[in-house]
Amino acid sequence: xxxxxxxxxxxxxxxxxxxxxxxxxxxxxxxxxxxxxxxxxxxxxxxxxxxxxxxxxxxxxxxxxxxxxxxxxxxxxxxxxxxxxxxxxxxxxxxxxxxxxxxxxxxxxxxxxxxxxxxxxxxxxxxxxxxxxxxxxxxxxxxxxxxxxxxxxxxxxxxxxxxxxxxxxxxxxxxxxxxxxxxxxxxxxxxxxxxxxxxxxxxxxxxxxxxxxxxxxxxxxxxxxxxxxxxxxxxxxxxxxxxxxxxxxxxxxxxxxxxxxxxxxxxxxxxxxxxxxxxxxxxxxxxxxxxxxxxxxxxxxxxxxxxxxxxxxxxxxxxxxxxxxxxxxxxxxxxxxxxxxxxxx
Amino acid sequence: xxxxxxxxxxxxxxxxxxxxxxxxxxxxxxxxxxxxxxxxxxxxxxxxxxxxxxxxxxxxxxxxxxxxxxxxxxxxxxxxxxxxxxxxxxxxxxxxxxxxxxxxxxxxxxxxxxxxxxxxxxxxxxxxxxxxxxxxxxxxxxxxxxxxxxxxxxxxxxxxxxxxxxxxxxxxxxxxxxxxxxxxxxxxxxxxxxxxxxxxxxxxxxxxxxxxxxxxxxxxxxxxxxxxxxxxxxxxxxxxxxxxxxxxxxxxxxxxxxxxxxxxxxxxxxxxxxxxxxxxxxxxxxxxxxxxxxxxxxxxxxxxxxxxxxxxxxxx
Numbered sequence: 001x002x003x004x005x006x007x008x009x010x011x012x013x014x015x016x017x018x019x020x021x022x023x024x025x026x027x028x029x030x031x032x033x034x035x036x037x038x039x040x041x042x043x044x045x046x047x048x049x050x051x052x053x054x055x056x057x058x059x060x061x062x063x064x065x066x067x068x069x070x071x072x073x074x075x076x077x078x079x080x081x082x083x084x085x086x087x088x089x090x091x092x093x094x095x096x097x098x099x100x101x102x103x104x105x106x107x108x109x110x111x112x113x114x115x116x117x118x119x120x121x122x123x124x125x126x127x128x129x130x131x132x133x134x135x136x137x138x139x140x141x142x143x144x145x146x147x148x149x150x151x152x153x154x155x156x157x158x159x160x161x162x163x164x165x166x167x168x169x170x171x172x173x174x175x176x177x178x179x180x181x182x183x184x185x186x187x188x189x190x191x192x193x194x195x196x197x198x199x200x201x202x203x204x205x206x207x208x209x210x211x212x213x214x215x216x217x218x219x220x221x222x223x224x225x226x227x228x229x230x231x232x233x234x235x236x237x238x239x240x241x242x243x244x245x246x247x248x249x250x251x252x253x254x255x256x257x258x259x260x261x262x263x264x265x266x267x268x269x270x271x272x273x274x275x276x277x278x279x280x281x282x283x284x285x286x287x288x289x290x291x292x293x294x295x296x297x298x299x300x301x302x303x304x305x306x307x308x309x310x311x312x313x314x315x316x317x318x319x320x321x322x323x324x325x326x327x328x329x330x331x332x333x334x335x336x337x338x339x340x341x342x343x344x345x
Numbered sequence: 346x347x348x349x350x351x352x353x354x355x356x357x358x359x360x361x362x363x364x365x366x367x368x369x370x371x372x373x374x375x376x377x378x379x380x381x382x383x384x385x386x387x388x389x390x391x392x393x394x395x396x397x398x399x400x401x402x403x404x405x406x407x408x409x410x411x412x413x414x415x416x417x418x419x420x421x422x423x424x425x426x427x428x429x430x431x432x433x434x435x436x437x438x439x440x441x442x443x444x445x446x447x448x449x450x451x452x453x454x455x456x457x458x459x460x461x462x463x464x465x466x467x468x469x470x471x472x473x474x475x476x477x478x479x480x481x482x483x484x485x486x487x488x489x490x491x492x493x494x495x496x497x498x499x500x501x502x503x504x505x506x507x508x509x510x511x512x513x514x515x516x517x518x519x520x521x522x523x524x525x526x527x528x529x530x531x532x533x534x535x536x537x538x539x540x541x542x543x544x545x546x547x548x549x550x551x552x553x554x555x556x557x558x559x560x561x562x563x564x565x566x567x568x569x570x571x572x573x574x575x576x577x578x579x580x581x582x583x584x585x586x587x588x589x590x591x592x593x594x595x596x597x598x599x600x601x602x603x604x605x606x607x608x609x610x611x612x613x614x615x616x617x618x619x620x621x622x623x624x625x626x627x628x629x630x631x632x633x634x635x636x637x638x639x640x641x642x643x644x645x646x647x648x649x650x651x652x653x654x655x656x657x658x659x660x661x
Contacts, residue, residue: 030550032456032464032616050466053614054552063552064582138482140466142377238408239383244554245614261580270582275554280572330556330612331403332375332382 002160002173004188005195011162011169012045014185015095021184022093022130025059027052036094047096047164050140051322055101055251056094057108060125061273063248067121068269072262082269087121089128093181096134096162099154100145100322104251105131106157107318111254121271130177133158137206142323144212144336149316152210153203163199170199214336215343216317219310222345227307228299232341237298239331244275246301246325246333252318255281276300302338347472349397349447352513353419356445361389366417366443370408371395378467379455383408398472402452402495404608406430406562409437416442421449423497423606425506426639427562430602433642436565446509448517451490451498452607453477456616458493462486497607497620500525507640525605526628528621544589544622550615551588553581557609557619558595563602570594596622601630601648604639 006014018024019039026045027034033053037043066085073079105126112122136143136152145151155161159178163170170191173179191199247253257274260267274281277298282291291297309318319335326334357369372381374396381400385408386392397419405418406427416437420428428444431437458467462479469480478487500523505516535543555571558564571579571591579594580587596619603623610620630636634647651660 032459064584138466141468235385238385241407241556241559241612243556243559243612244552245556245612248552248554249614257581259577259581261582272581272583278555278572279568280574283574327377328614329380330560330614332377332380334376337376 002171002179002182003191003196004171004182005165005191006169006171006185006188008167008169010187011171011185014187015039015045015093017186018093018095018181018184022091022181023088025056025092025094027096036097045096047134047162049096050136050138051098051101051324053324053328054249055104055322055324056097057101057104057251059092059094060105060129061108061112061122061254063273065121065271066268067258067271070267070269071265072267073265085268087124089124091128091130092125093130093132095132097131097158098136098322099133099152099158100143100150100320101251102131102133102157103145103148103150103154104320104322107252107320108254110313130159130181131157132160132162132178132181134162134164135203135206137164137202139206139210140323140327141211142326143210143321144214144323145321146207146210147212147214148216148319148321150320151203152206163202165195165198165202170195212321212323212336214321214339216306216310216339218343219306219317219339220314222307222342224303224307224311227342227345228303230342230345232345233295233299236302236333236338236341237295240277240294240298240333241331242277242279242294242297243330244277245328245330247275247277248273249324249328251322251324252305252320257281276304298333302335302342305335306339306342347398349513350395353395353397353445353447354392356511356513357386357392357395357417358389360417360443361386361392365415367414369395369417370405371419372397372401372403372405374398375400378470379453379458397447399451399453399477399490400455400470402607402611403560404562404606407560407608409442410562410565411436412441414441417445418442419445419447420506420509421447422501422503422505422507423449423604425508426503426604427606429508429639429642430604430646431562433645434602439642443511444506444509446506446512448506448512448514449498449501449504450517451494451501451504452611453490453493454495455611458488461488461493495607495611496618497605497610499523501605503604503637503640508642526624529625529628532621532625544592545585547621548588548592548617548619549585551592551617552615553583553588553591554614556612556614557617560608560612561599562606562608563599564595592619592622595619596626599623600626601634601636601646602638603627 024039025036026039027049028037028043029046034049036052036056068082069085070082112119139152159175161172173182255274256271259270283289305318353371360366369386373384373394375381379400404424406424432439465481471478475490476487502519579590636647
């Protein structure tokens with residue numbers, strides 16, 4: 001596997017060249033924050049960033065995706081036949097994705113790609129994507145990846161990895177997919193043992209910078225009903241606006257809704273991100289809503305991430321510790337605090 | 346602004362202990378800088394968590410809708426105007442409320458602070474009089490609050506609560522000579538094509554999370570028009586036409602009711618300036634009806650009243 005050192009200029013030129021083979025997604029400064037965008041004319045990648053405002057989950061799982069289409073035109077011999085809409089599964093590369101967001105893909109994969117169920121669209125988008133991670137030299141004070149099974153230099157789930165060494169990037173190939181991508185970038189020089197050791201030191205010092213402590217060790221042994229009926233949910237939920245900021249910014253939130261939209265006689269079947277914060281999420285056709293109250297919806301979000309998922313998969317919580325919901329919840333409902341309440345209840 | 350925190354605690358303690366209110370709604374200090382969390386206190390022993398600083402830019406009136414208990418609530422100028430609107434619109438009764446007024450010197454625009462420190466991570470902020478100190482891992486900078494006010498606060502002319510049962514300080518001087526509608530006038534001068542481009546650009550980042558709608562005390566419909574499903578009025582995808590429909594209709598539903606508290610902009614995770622929509626309607630209400638929302642309990646808002654002596658011909 002490749003271990004190479006590129007000057008930053010060389011590397012930027014290299015990813016520009018990748019556009020011939022891949023749809024290249026990079027962090028771009030867009031107003032006050034960074035967003036993963038397709039690299040194109042006039043878009044400058046900016047890898048000197050903490051993390052993107054929206055997680056890059058949309059590259060694999062778009063907020064809205066047309067799954068099927070149909071015509072209601074009786075004159076058409078194929079009237080009322082639902083046909084799959086064309087999709088773009090050409091190779092994509094996400095460059096500079098943070099390890100927490102890659103860990104999140106691994107979590108989401110459990111839902112979309114498992115022995116019982118395989119979501120053809122998510123899987124094909126995911127398989128057509130090459131993930132090139134970028135270690136976090138300076139994690140945010142709100143990050144807690146190390147508390148939930150990840151780390152600022154965690155390479156699991158990645159195809160290639162970048163260490164930002166100041167003037168240079170040390171680039172490691174991790175999978176065949178990653179090697180194929182790196183093979184298309186010319187230049188660079190082989191990394192010697194000293195450079196590799198420096199990279200390891202950088203990773204070790206970054207992990208120590210994560211200061212948030214989020215104990216999750218007792219979640220599994222708690223009785224579900226005890227947590228469900230815990231007295232703190234009303235207080236926790238009081239400030240909640242029931243907006244979709246936490247769920248839409250979250251890299252591990254996977255819920256969706258499917259809608260038919262018809263214009264004239266032409267119809268589309270569209271999959272949209274949905275949010276358990278919305279009353280409509282659980283509204284039954286009968287008019288009954290099992291989660292009619294705000295606190296029930298707030299409880300659902302935290303119980304799903306920190307209890308139901310834990311029980312179902314027995315491999316940690318459904319959270320990658322990216323801290324987006326902590327930073328951007330408009331009313332400061334902090335998952336770190338809620339997790340502490342649940343773990344110590 | 347910090348001086349009010351202690352007074353809020355004292356007042357809440359007194360009200361709860363004397364059973365004059367069942368609950369008290371205020372803020373507690375947030376777990377991250379520049380964020381505070383609305384909190385409901387019922388236990389007199391828990392009033393110590395109450396807090397106030399220049400980052401209390403949400404609208405607490407949002408938490409009053411259809412409550413049935415007796416409530417103490419903290420209210421600065423704009424929040425008090427929304428309480429008035431809530432009372433007029435029968436969302437809460439005046440006699441249920443004990444309004445603890447706060448003369449307001451404006452809230453700090455958290456995004457402007459982030460820009461000023463060049464997006465380096467802020468770890469702590471300390472306010473001191475008209476100044477505030479911003480601390481990061483390797484920097485400390487002091488700024489003047491006046492230059493960092495939220496857009497709505499910079500041009501606010503109702504800083505003192507318009508309704509209160511008690512006020513926690515001397516009224517502050519109201520600003521005069523401010524021009525709240527400079528930006529609206531610029532848009533008014535655009536031709537339709539330019540307006541279309543401007544508004545399309547304005548909302549292009551919208552992710553339909555509805556934080557703007559849900560932070561707004563005016564949005565209390567049991568089912569919002571965008572959530573109606575039988576029949577469905579608005580598409581739920583990220584189609585720009587549906588997103589625009591949401592923003593336009595949301596704004597129109599606020600016509601003659603919006604106090605320009607700025608909560609919608611403050612909460613938007615994508616930094617969209619949706620006040621550009623509501624401000625135009627506020628300006629129209631001023632120009633056409635000499636109306637500013639929430640200043641009095643004695644007058645119905647212009648869009649829900651008919652007067653036989655209306656000077657407009659079209660309505661006669």
